Amino acid sequence: MRVAENLNQALHTLLAENERLHLLGEDILDPYGGAFRVTKGLSTRFPQRVLTTPLSEGAIAGAGAGLALAGDAAIVEIMFGDFVALAFDQIVNFAAKSVSMYGRTVPIPLVVRCPSGGGRGYGPTHSQNLQKHFVGVPGLDLYEMSPFHDNLPLLRTMLGAARPALFFEDKVLYTTSMFEGGVVDDLFSYDVTDGLARVFADDPGTFDAVLVVPGGLVHRALAAARSLLLEQEVTCLILVPARLHPFDPAPLLPSIARARAVCVAEEGTAGGTWGAGVAHQVHTALGGARRPITLVSAADAIIPTARHLEDRVLVQSRTIHDAVLGALRD
Amino acid sequence: MSDVATEPRTPARFARLADDDLRLLLLIRHFEQALLRLFEQGALNGTTHTCLGQEYVPVALRTLVDTDDFVFSNHRGHGHYLARHDDPHGLLAEIMGRAGAVCGGVGGSQHILRDRYVSTGVQGQSLPVAAGVALHLKRTEPGRLACAYIGDGTWGEGAVYEALNLAQLWELPLLVVVEHNGIAQSTPTHLQMAGTIGGRARAFGVRHQRVLSRDPQQIRREIAPVIAVARAESRPLVLEFATHRVGPHSKGDDSRPADQRRHAADHDWYAEYATAHPEHFADWDDRLRAHVDAVVREVTARPSAGTA
Numbered sequence: 066m067r068v069a070e071n072l073n074q075a076l077h078t079l080l081a082e083n084e085r086l087h088l089l090g091e092d093i094l095d096p097y098g099g100a101f102r103v104t105k106g107l108s109t110r111f112p113q114r115v116l117t118t119p120l121s122e123g124a125i126a127g128a129g130a131g132l133a134l135a136g137d138a139a140i141v142e143i144m145f146g147d148f149v150a151l152a153f154d155q156i157v158n159f160a161a162k163s164v165s166m167y168g169r170t171v172p173i174p175l176v177v178r179c180p181s182g183g184g185r186g187y188g189p190t191h192s193q194n195l196q197k198h199f200v201g202v203p204g205l206d207l208y209e210m211s212p213f214h215d216n217l218p219l220l221r222t223m224l225g226a227a228r229p230a231l232f233f234e235d236k237v238l239y240t241t242s243m244f245e246g247g248v249v250d251d252l253f254s255y256d257v258t259d260g261l262a263r264v265f266a267d268d269p270g271t272f273d274a275v276l277v278v279p280g281g282l283v284h285r286a287l288a289a290a291r292s293l294l295l296e297q298e299v300t301c302l303i304l305v306p307a308r309l310h311p312f313d314p315a316p317l318l319p320s321i322a323r324a325r326a327v328c329v330a331e332e333g334t335a336g337g338t339w340g341a342g343v344a345h346q347v348h349t350a351l352g353g354a355r356r357p358i359t360l361v362s363a364a365d366a367i368i369p370t371a372r373h374l375e376d377r378v379l380v381q382s383r384t385i386h387d388a389v390l391g392a393l394r395d
Numbered sequence: 396m397s398d399v400a401t402e403p404r405t406p407a408r409f410a411r412l413a414d415d416d417l418r419l420l421l422l423i424r425h426f427e428q429a430l431l432r433l434f435e436q437g438a439l440n441g442t443t444h445t446c447l448g449q450e451y452v453p454v455a456l457r458t459l460v461d462t463d464d465f466v467f468s469n470h471r472g473h474g475h476y477l478a479r480h481d482d483p484h485g486l487l488a489e490i491m492g493r494a495g496a497v498c499g500g501v502g503g504s505q506h507i508l509r510d511r512y513v514s515t516g517v518q519g520q521s522l523p524v525a526a527g528v529a530l531h532l533k534r535t536e537p538g539r540l541a542c543a544y545i546g547d548g549t550w551g552e553g554a555v556y557e558a559l560n561l562a563q564l565w566e567l568p569l570l571v572v573v574e575h576n577g578i579a580q581s582t583p584t585h586l587q588m589a590g591t592i593g594g595r596a597r598a599f600g601v602r603h604q605r606v607l608s609r610d611p612q613q614i615r616r617e618i619a620p621v622i623a624v625a626r627a628e629s630r631p632l633v634l635e636f637a638t639h640r641v642g643p644h645s646k647g648d649d650s651r652p653a654d655q656r657r658h659a660a661d662h663d664w665y666a667e668y669a670t671a672h673p674e675h676f677a678d679w680d681d682r683l684r685a686h687v688d689a690v691v692r693e694v695t696a697r698p699s700a701g702t703a
Contacts, residue, residue: 119561121523126523131528131530136531163508166498
């Protein structure tokens with residue numbers, strides 16, 4: 066099953082099982098079904114609760130927060146994650162703060178879906194993953210979609226926590242397949258425990274390097290792990306957390322403590338990255354590390370449209386491959 | 396000062412108020428004045444925004460927007476809160492960070508949630524949220540509405556227009572109460588607003604009514620019918636009160652020229668009512684001054700919030 070289909074089915078199930086849940090977004094009605102077709106069929110089945118909206122990201126996020134505040138729940142689709150900047154005030158200064166600024170915990174079951182990331186030639190304003198700008202906002206959870214994590218339990222967790230959450234969905238994943246049955250391909254297997262996916266060659270306890278990546282980087286990390294194994298005989302363990310913030314490093318520590326190199330990669334641009342925070346948390350939790358954790362991100366640059374220029378800015382599998390080799394050589 | 400300067404000084408002679416209206420008006424007035432005194436004494440942390448001169452707006456609306464309706468307030472919200480909850484102790488404790496604070500001292504003057512009363516401090520932010528709440532009410536409690544107080548300055552924010560558009564498109568019971576006092580912090584209307592609020596509302600097809608009176612009973616007569624329609628037909632409504640900020644934006648920061656401050660003072664319901672009904676006024680004014688003084692003494696003596 067394709068990732069977009071898995072997500073679509075999850076939304077169908079959630080709207081069917083919770084009659085207080087609303088879905089708001091631009092161009093989400095059938096027959097169009099959303100810019101990435103993720104909301105297909107939903108408006109036909111739930112016409113009262115699946116609402117197409119004007120081009121008003123701030124109002125959509127605010128209205129979602131209002132529904133949540135009044136006792137309903139809301140999922141908001143931002144057509145391109147870049148546009149979540151237009152909802153920054155509603156998310157940061159109202160929805161997330163409302164959880165605690167009234168002196169007690171106020172439930173705000175609100176998920177803002179952000180189709181994110183480059184690699185599709187959409188250019189500077191339609192290709193970003195803006196998650197780093199939301200890291201560390203009190204009351205705001207950050208999740209990223211992956212081909213290992215079933216979207217239904219993930220979304221149930223987000224809504225169940227009753228805190229606003231941003232769900233970053235790397236657009237390149239929509240048309241790829243969900244991994245099933247513990248098998249990735251001829252070389253790699255995987256398991257998922259408590260929201261953390263592990264990808265390994267033969268034995269999850271035997272590896273040279275650990276790669277920590279959000280879901281959108283999975284295919285590039287897999288390609289890097291393959292080339293490192295076949296070309297360099299370097300074995301990688303890939304760890305894919307579903308929740309990026311607040312980030313719990315504990316489940317990663319036993320593996321990281323035994324690795325000769327650790328690399329954290331992400332889709333966003335350099336500077337003030339998610340990975341820097343993860344590296345610091347891991348480093349602190351381990352009481353120091355033998356070598357620095359290697360950070361991989363897009364370049365400190367806008368994302369160009371032309372394919373060859375975009376490739377130079379975004380993280381490629383070879384970027385990760387080279388980063389791991391470099392770390393092992395140090 | 397745009398159109399507020401052209402209105403008559405006293406639109407109509409104040410009729411004698413019901414005791415509970417006068418009591419509430421004076422509670423808010425003395426509460427706000429007490430806050431300014433406490434600031435001068437260095438007894439308050441941070442800042443505050445008083446509604447001196449505008450007290451009659453939430454008092455008039457009190458009987459038309461009841462506790463099953465949501466109220467969204469803004470930075471200048473003490474009057475809105477007291478008109479709904481009549482709880483000067485809890486509000487002062489919130490502002491002073493003392494035991495018994497409505498929100499544990501976390502929210503302070505501008506961020507209060509109690510039952511269906513919500514305030515938040517960013518201009519325009521509440522309108523999309525109120526639209527979402529109105530959608531909830533339309534579906535689950537038809538006839539209820541979400542009432543959001545904003546100022547003339549708030550109309551600079553895009554969120555206002557996004558929310559008005561949604562409210563009209565989705566036929567939401569959203570009552571937008573504009574306290575148009577002609578001055579956005581230090582900026583007069585003519586430097587910050589092109590056109591008019593009525594024109595902007597009409598652009599969305601949203602019904603708009605302007606209110607000149609400062610007499611709660613007269614105001615209720617004027618607006619009760621349109622509020623009833625907003626409820627019955629589930630439609631947004633913009634009520635624009637031509638009002639006057641008699642005090643500073645926050646504390647000691649009134650940079651208006653003397654004639655403009657005098658203009659505001661000349662339109663203060665407090666003096667108008669004192670002239671129109673001196674005995675009724677004096678009796679309740681003394682009582683509420685004493686009551687607020689007692690509230691201040693009692694709350695000031697409390698331990699800090701969260702430490703008891």
